[in-house]
Amino acid sequence: MFLKVLVASLILAIITPVLGADNEAEIEEKVLVYNWSDYMPDGLLDEFTRETGIKVEYSTYDNNEILYARLKLLKGRGYDVLVPSTPLVARMRDEGLLQPLDHNQLPHFKDLDPTLLNKPYDPDNEYSVPYLWGTTGIGFDATKVDASKITKWSDLWSREWRGKLLLTDDMREIFHMALKVNGNSTNTTDPEEIKQAYEKLKKLMPNIKLVSVSPSDDLESGKADIGMMWNGEVVTAQDKNPKAHYQYIYPEEGAGFWVDSFVIPARAPNVENAHKFIDYMLRPDVAARCVKEIGYATASLEAKKLLDASVRNNPIIFPPPEVLSTAEFKQDVGKAQDLYLLYWDKLKVAE
Structure with a gap:
């Protein structure tokens, strides 16, 4: 009897950790x-x-x-x-x-x-x-960029920024710039307006140095001194380097809101x-x-x-009240998304 109990105890001792592991996983x-x-x-x-x-x-x-x-x-x-x-x-x-x-x-x-x-x-x-939530505007290093020259999205098309611009890696944000410069809604589904935005962005291509997934890092490292950025990226860069002079503006045509x-x-x-x-x-x-x-x-x-x-x-x-009063938050554009993607792919091929 004692032997049976001992064997049973040993078996239980062996399988308990396994059962326990399985149960714990479950x-x-x-x-x-x-x-x-x-x-x-x-x-x-x-x-x-x-x-x-x-x-x-x-x-x-x-x-x-x-x-x-x-x-x-x-x-x-x-x-x-x-x-x-x-x-x-x-x-x-x-x-x-x-x-x-x-x-x-x-x-x-x-x-x-x-x-x-x-x-x-x-x-x-x-x-x-x-x-x-946040905004998409223009960020720059004020020690290298004259702040008085940057008030609008359209300023980024200047030849002064040839091969110097940073853009955030976001299709809708990039199209937002061109749509606003053309006087259109960031949520347009009009094929002609989307095409016009694409044509406008084609003209910007010579100015683009990089499309970034981490604008704050690229701003801090000096890879780019100016570009389209999310507001939090500029705040992060300022926090990491309080002695720097990073600035952020809301373009006159309208910042992006999301x-x-x-x-x-x-x-x-x-x-x-x-x-x-x-x-x-x-x-x-x-x-x-x-x-x-x-x-x-x-x-x-x-x-x-x-x-x-x-x-x-x-x-x-x-954002201050005067900026928020003009806010147009991005929305789904339905089937027009396919058209944006078509032109987006064309822009990437042209980079």
Whole structure:
């Protein structure tokens, strides 16, 4: 009898670690997040895990086209949380790639700025929640560029910048410049207006030195002294080198405006954890930290109250009223997207 008990105990001792490992693997809490590069404060994901017990499997992309192509290929699988820009939300929703959010699981949604909610691309924010928002304007090193010569998008077409310009790697942003110079909407679906923007951008090609996924790094390193940039890239460059003279302007024709939002893919494997992650990111102290470390504006009014006056009143991060009054946020352009892509490919071949 003793021998039987001993054998049974030994067998149990051998298989328990294996069973335990399997069970642990099965019950391990995790959330799969796919986000823009350099768009998360250092250490924040580990802090989320320590607080919630949910492990974050995190990966990044450089532009909206990569995000969309990957989610389309996976048919809404593979991730729990994505961070698309405004135009992609409606498109992915209409193609069945997103699932509705449960606002009952997002208690900090109430802190968000109403002016950034209930937009045409997502009525009642059924599918998306604003994370950060910002603008696209002109950034430059004022020690090398005469600020008085830069007030408009059209100034970038000057021969003075031949072989010197930086452009952010974003198709819609680049077309935005030309559309605004031509006096058209950034959301136009008119084939002729899109063609005219393409023709305008062709004339800009001799001035372009590089198309960048990290403008702040290229500005700091001196690879380019002027170009089209997201506002947060200039803020980041200023923070890294306070003695430098990096400046940012809102072009007279109209800056680009966008919102990057949290969404949950249609076939996300960890939906409850996705909501927990999103709400954690909306928490005022966390949202305020994102502004301070990343350089873009938060949609959380409660988070904005936590910011130092120097940050809260920084016109590069939070545009002044006269700029916001002319804001035209980017939206999905539907089937016209194919035409933009056609001309975009032609421009890249011409580089």
